[in-house]
Amino acid sequence: MAQEVRGVIAPGKDEPVRIETIVVPDPGPGEAVVRVQACGVCHTDLHYKQGGISDDFPFLLGHEAAGVVEAVGDGVTDVEPGDFVILNWRAVCGKCRACLRGRPWYCFDTHNAGQKMTLTDGTVLSPALGIGAFAEKTLVAAGQCTKVNPAVAPQVAGLLGCGVMAGIGAAINTGNVGRGDTVAVIGCGGVGDAAIAGSHLAGAAKIIAVDIDDRKLATARTMGATHTVNSRECDPVEAIRELTGGFGADVVIEAVGRPETYKQAFYARDLAGTVVLVGVPTREMKLELPLLDVFGRGGALKSSWYGDCLPSRDFPMLIDLHLQGRLDLGAFVTETIQLDEVEKAFERMHHGDVLRSVVVL
Ligand code: APR
Ligand code: ZN
Ligand code: ZN
Secondary structure, eight states, X not given: OOEEEEEEEEOSTTOOOEEEEEEEOOOOTTEEEEEEEEEEOOHHHHHHHTTSSOSOOSEEOOOEEEEEEXXXXXXXXXXXXXXXXXXXXXXXXXXXXXXXXXXXXXXXSOBOOSSOOEEXXXXXXXXXXXXXXXXXXXXXXXXXXXXXXXXXXXXXXXXXXXXXXHHHHIIIIISOOOTTOEEEEEOOSHHHHHHHHHHHHTTOSEEEEEESXXXXXXXXXXXXXXXXXXXXXXXXXXXXXXXXXXXXXEEEEEOSOOHHHHHHHHHHEEEEEEEEEOSOOOTTOOOOOOHHHHHHTOSEEEEOSXXXXXXXXXHHHHHHHHHTTSSOGGGGOOEEEOGGGHHHHHHHHHTTOOSOEEEEO
């Protein structure tokens, strides 16, 4: 039987979010209903509210979530009621060329739940990133659920559903950072800090944090940065070269998403080094580079899609490392809040005061 629960809705472009009663159907074939325990507040939720992602209002916001599977539909075998899971944006098909080549993050045929959640008047809701987890319960495709060790606090586990996984994965999956490498991370918000933590975990010898805000650089140190550069005060490319014996870093991770920082990343890498682009630019942004530099500098330019993560491999591993005290995921949780505080959390995010506000239910 369909259930009624509370959820946070973005009703229309730039309108404040509000709590509404939402209707969650029973899981159909291949679907699961998850009792949400925690869900982080991400920039993408704010972009949905601002109408920057799609016009399909109303949105059910929230997508960095962990919780317990309550019910599953026919044919679901990977998870069962009672499992503690982290949600990811899309279930992959397992059959397309990308999936078969072991790169499911490029799957051609991803999907979310087939049924729709609605308001009590029948208005269909669009769940943010196919999740919609600022709600007591949500309906997802079963393939969006990954079982992890239930000993972890839900507010910590949920972080791997988006920004923190994107940052850690940019370092360990896309950048392939290894022991002894030199790494520079441009932009030290939640994503950049996670890239720093991932580089530290991977054994990087030098981790250079670059930001325009000294408060962010102070936090970056606690995440494992060995050097900091304020790019308001100097040329970060020069600074990174100086700190790496004149060569540039083996891996440069861009976590801002602007033309000038893309350019800095391009020039701050060692000749054979790797640039990892994880900051998401807007449609209008353009980058102009001398072709001779593109040709002559060698190395690799890679963009990182959701940290190129494999949820079934990466989520349980990172949670285990956290539980062993080897990766402090808890450091990303600035505050825990209630469902009715999401609007306030957006304001704090806008002022750059928090790494993550996490709604606990
Ligand atoms: N040079 C260096 N750092 C900068 C610059 C700049 N020109 N402009 C902004 N920054 C810093 C900010 O001070 C902040 O610390 O970049 C950081 C951005 O952090 P957040 O706004 O918290 O964003 P975050 O959640 O970390 O995401 C960063 O990654 O996945 C993408 O969509 C996401 O594009 C976004 C990026
Ligand atoms: Zn596929
Ligand atoms: Zn997100």
